[in-house]
Amino acid sequence: MMRVQKWLISLFLLALLIAPSALQAQVPALVYERYDVDIAVQPDGSFVVRETQRVRFDGEFSSGFAEIPTLYTEGIQLRSLTVDGVEYREGDPELPQQYGLTTWDDIALDWGYPPTTAGDRREFVIEYVVIGGLWVYDDFDALEWRAVPADRSGIPVEQSRVTVRLPAPLSEAEMLNTVFSPNAVTTTQPEPGLLQFEAAQPLPDGIAFHIQVAFPHGIVSAQPPEWQRRAEVAALEYEQSAFNAELTIHPDGTLAVVDRETITVQAGVLRTGARLLEWDYLDEISNIRVAEGELPLSEAPSPCENCYQVGVLSERPDPVAWYDATRGVIESRFGQQWIEWEVPPLVAGESTDFIIRYDVAGAIVPSDEGQTLTWQTGSGQSSNPAQRSRLTVNLPDGVDATQVTVAGATAISREGQRLVIAPPPEAVYSDSWTATLTLPPNATSAVMPRWGADFEAARRDVEAVAQARARQQLLFGGAGILIFLAGLVGAWLLWFRFGRDVEAPLHAEYISEPPSKLPPAVVSYLLEERVTNAGVLSAIFDLAELGLLNMTFGESEITLSQAGPEVIQEGRAIELPQASPVTVEHHHLVAYYNMMAKTLSERPIALSEWFAQHGSVLPRLYFQMGVEAGSYFEGHPDSVRHRWLVFGQLLVLAAGVLGCWSLFSFLGAMGWLALAPAFGVAAAGIALISISRWMPKRTALGVSEADKWRAFQRYLLDIKSYGALESAQKIIDDYFAYAVALGAEKIALQAAGQRGAVVPRWTTARRTWPCSQPSQRWPTQNREATATPPVIASGRGQPTISPPKLPTLQSTSDSLARSIQSSSNALSSLLSHAAGSRNTPFSVIVEGGGKAAKLTWKASTSTARVLGEAMEAGGGSGGGRSSYGSSSRRSGSFGGGFRSSSRSSSGGSSSRSSSGRRSGGGGRRGFG
Missing domain, CATH: 2.60.40.1730 (tricorn interacting facor f3 domain)
Known part of the structure; x- marks a missing residue:
């Protein structure tokens, strides 16, 4: 113990000796x-x-x-x-x-x-x-x-x-x-x-x-x-090393604001500064003052050193908030105020503080729950991260910092009536940040600011417009549904009134022979109300049966050649070499033959090849068929269909116009329901387009005639059920053109083949032997199928030539059917073009619209496709922003x-x- 005491005493004495020397060493x-x-x-x-x-x-x-x-x-x-x-x-x-x-x-x-x-x-x-x-x-x-x-x-x-x-x-x-x-x-x-x-x-x-x-x-x-x-000449480079704001809340709810920004010049020369003050969610900014450090700058009307100017960048409207019914949002515009100042140049390595003081009214919004102040702090420059900034709030008398809640930021100090707020962690890379303070309800005597009243009025407008919009939506939606239903019902009524055939009593279940002398092509037109492949082919078979054309069935093709004169006339006898004279009584056959005669010769040509080369002659034939069938219809079927098709397309186009007008006029206020009436009109137009196919109406005579021919058609299609196989040869020889027109050619060929019938006589060179009797469409007597046709008498009633033996249909019916089908396929690719399609409102619109003018469509093209191709061818309160420059705004600056x-x-x-x-x-x- 004594040793420890002695050691401590020695250490104390040594410290006393060293201390003066250490103190002396600190003196220069x-x-x-x-x-x-x-x-x-x-x-x-x-x-x-x-x-x-x-x-x-x-x-x-x-x-x-x-x-x-x-x-x-x-x-x-x-x-x-x-x-x-x-x-x-x-x-x-x-x-x-x-x-x-x-x-x-x-x-x-x-x-x-x-x-x-x-x-x-x-x-x-x-x-x-x-x-x-x-x-x-x-x-x-x-x-x-x-x-x-x-x-x-x-x-x-x-x-x-x-x-x-x-x-x-x-x-x-x-x-x-x-x-x-x-x-x-x-x-x-x-x-x-x-x-x-x-x-x-x-x-x-x-x-x-x-x-x-x-x-x-x-x-x-x-x-x-x-x-x-x-x-x-060095470019100005500077750093905004700090930005701090201080708010002093007065008892009446107004604010005294001090923004302090520290600037360090890194290169070049800094002479001017500017700050843009936003009036967002404020009633007024007044009493603006600028200082550099502790030295105040003077307000001046024009740029000068150590002075500043204040101006309005965008005017503050009255009211500052209103409801935009077109866009369906509350619009607001508060205005902006700018401050610009000029100071003696700051050069590289020099730093200073720029201080802006101003008073604010209308930043606090009172309510029963508390008084709210939302403030944005920051320079608005990305070179000054928000983490370097602080917001200090000096509260009014009677309000302690602990009574204030802070949202959106962090309160780092609460001392008496002073509150220091730091930005939130997520604002580390932001140039500004916002804090929302909630004070006690009686903290100040602030009243609702003017901009708040404007927003409240705008909100009431929103409610009123929402109610009106609901009514309008109901009206437009209901109108769209009514127009849609009216369009469908109206289309049905139009068909019922103008397109429905009158009912006629059934003449018979079936008829075994043609009920009248109507040509096969006209029969097809009568039943289908339009030109068909079968109708065109039946006209050619009809000419062949009359002996004006030579027709040969190949394995998969039909060939034609001319057998009659260059020109024939309706109702006049036609002299045929080595055959009886015939008379053609139907204008469409006369016109058809005369057109074909110009392009045919005695050299056979495949029917499909002829269609490909000379299909342009068909439109006139089609129209003439409709003319000859005119007595059976209340109007030309093609014209009737086209008229209703145009009406429907016009309605679709009107719907497009109505839709565009509704889109620009009511979309913002009512949403997509504004297009409901347009969709209803479009649906009505589409309904008309759809029923236009069935709008041609037969007369009473036409209904009766069509009913008879359907009975004959049922006979041909179900010939086996009627036990008439023995008549198959007669059908092949005399009614085959009708079988083609009625779509029964395959059944007729099969039935005739099963009975051992021979190929039709008009497909061979029967015209090489003379006849003493004029040619008739239907013989007066039935004949059974035989291996060879009967002997044909000469002009004096004596047989002169025995025709060659004809092949049976048992082996050729399939090839004949294939030949007919091949010709039908070749013809179907020409029907739309050959029918001579007319211009419709769709094509007229497209032809007038820029690039889309080069687009054309058939009348049957869907509306969706037309529109698609046409379109493709047509081708918080507070805040602000600071900035600094190196150019003086004065002339003659040194x-x-x-x-x-x-x-x-x-x-x-x-x-x-x-x-x-x-x-x-x-x-x-x-x-x-």
């Missing part, structure tokens, strides 16, 4: 009692710098050094170095009264002197000439110099004075000046052309004596140096690195931080 071993600098500007633009350093030593020192940068100069020349009045010369610094000098990027000077002892004082004077160190402009020149460097090897300065002499006797008003550091400086002018800057406090190590003096251009003959030209003394009329220090400011001088000083 030397100090600048005075560090004075005289700068004399010469008429040629150079200036002489004379540094007088009076040093008090508290220890042994025997050397000194000085490093003077040549940056922002065109060169520095050392004039002299004196120590205690003794001038040194360049040489070996180890030798007495000599100094060493090195000139690289900087001027490096070192020297020796007799060792000092505690209490010694020495005076060192360094004098040098700076060439090309002034900023030169059109209207002003400026001297900016770090007369006393910040790096003094830890040595403080007790007193310091900087004197600037100009080569002309200028008044103080003509010598604009700024002191960047230290903060407390007294500026005087003992005589014209002379300024003195006296530091009011000691300069600790790390603080420079940095001054700037500007004077009218022309006092010296200097030209802008190259380094200045490079600096002036710009550059000049700093006007109007920043501090008494020659005081600038509010700007200039540790990295572009300036000559400075460097390092020290002793060893």
Whole structure:
């Protein structure tokens, strides 16, 4: 125990011995009692710098050094170095009264002197000439110099004075000046052309004596140096290192706002600033003031240095909110206000604070639950992340910070009536953020702001419009349904009234022979109400039966050749070589034959090939069939169909027009229900288009005739059921054209083949033997099928030639059916074109519309396809934004690195931080 006590006592005594030595070591071993600098500007633009350093030593020192940068100069020349009045010369610094000098990027000077002892004082004077160190402009020149460097090897300065002499006797008003550091400086002018800057406090190590003096251009003959030209053209680069907002809430609910933004210039020159204030969710912004640091700027009508202008970017409408029924939203527009200011240039390395103060009314919205304030904080610039910003709220009397809830942000401090809010974590990359504060209901006497009343009125409009819209939607939707149903019912009624055939009593279940002498093609037209493949082919078979065409059935093709004269006439006998005269009593057959005779010869040609080459002659035949069937219809079927088709298409087009009008007029107010009437009209048009096929109406005679021919058709289609196979040969010989017209040719051929019938006589060269009797369509007597046809008498009743044996149908019925089907297929590809389709409203519209004019469609093309192809062929409150620039808005601005003394009329220090400011001088000083 005794050992421990002795050890502690020894340790305590040792601490007492060491403590004074440690305290003594903290006291500087030397100090600048005075560090004075005289700068004399010469008429040629150079200036002489004379540094007088009076040093008090508290220890042994025997050397000194000085490093003077040549940056922002065109060169520095050392004039002299004196120590205690003794001038040194360049040489070996180890030798007495000599100094060493090195000139690289900087001027490096070192020297020796007799060792000092505690209490010694020495005076060192360094004098040098700076060439090309002034900023030169059109209207002003400026001297900016770090007369006393910040790096003094830890040595403080007790007193310091900087004197600037100009080569002309200028008044103080003509010598604009700024002191960047230290903060407390007294500026005087003992005589014209002379300024003195006296530091009011000691300069600790790390603080420079940095001054700037500007004077009218022309006092010296200097030209802008190259380094200045490079600096002036550098692009402006700056950092918004902080943005903080402070709100003071008054008892009446108005706000006093202070926005503080810290700007650091990294390259180029910053001269102007601007801020856009949004009036969103505010009633008024007033009493705007701008300051740089603690120096207020003056409002002026036009751009000038150290002043600002305020204007309106977009007017504030009245009301600021209204309901847009077309778009179905509440529109709002509050307006914007801009502030622009101009300050003496900030250069690279310099930073400052821009402060904007203004008053706000109408930002607080009262309610029974509480009073709400939503505020946006941030500069609106992506280079200033929101995480660097803070919002401070000073609450009104009687409201404690703990009574306020914060949403959308984080309250980091609640002290009394002061609330500090930080942005939320998710705003780390945002340029602004929003906080919503809810105060107690009686926190202020604020009333509903005007913009809130406007929104409330707009909301009432929304409700009224919603009710009206519901009624309109019901009306339009109901109208669409009614039009749709009316269209369907109306189409049925139109067909019932204008297209339905009158009922007639059934004449018979079946008829075994043609009920009248109607040509086969007209029979097909009568039953189908249109031209069909079967109808066209039956006309050709009819001509063949009359002996005017030679027809031969191949394995899969029918061939034709001309057998009659070049031209025939209706109702006149036609003389045929080696055959009886025939008479053609139907105009369509006469026209058909005469057209075919122009293109046929005695050389056989395949029927499908003839259709391909001469299909253009068919339209007239088709129309003539309808004319001959006219007595059986109340109107030409093609014309009737086309008329109702056009009516339907016109309705569809009218629906399109109605739809476009509804789309632009009512879509925003009623949605897609606005198109309901148009869809109803379109449905009615489509219904008409659909029934147009069945609108041709037969007369009473036509109904009766069609009923008889359907009975004959039933007989042919179900010939086996009627036990009439023995009549198959007669059908093949005499009624085959009707079988083709009625679609029963295959059944007839099969039935005849099963009975052993032979091929039709009109498919062979029967016309090579003469007949004594005129040709008739139907023989007066039936005959049984035989292996050979009966002997045909000559003109005098004597047989002259025995015809060759005809093949049976048992082996050829299939090939005959294939031949007919092949010809029918060839004909079907021509029917639409050959029918001579007419122009409809669809094609007319398309032909008038740009690229779509080249598109054409058949009348039967679907509406959807037409439209598709035509379209393809046709081819929170608060916030704002800050910005800064390098161009002065004034004419004749000198710009550059000049700093006007109007920043501090008494020659005081600038509010700007200039540790990295572009300036000559400075460097390092020290002793060893």
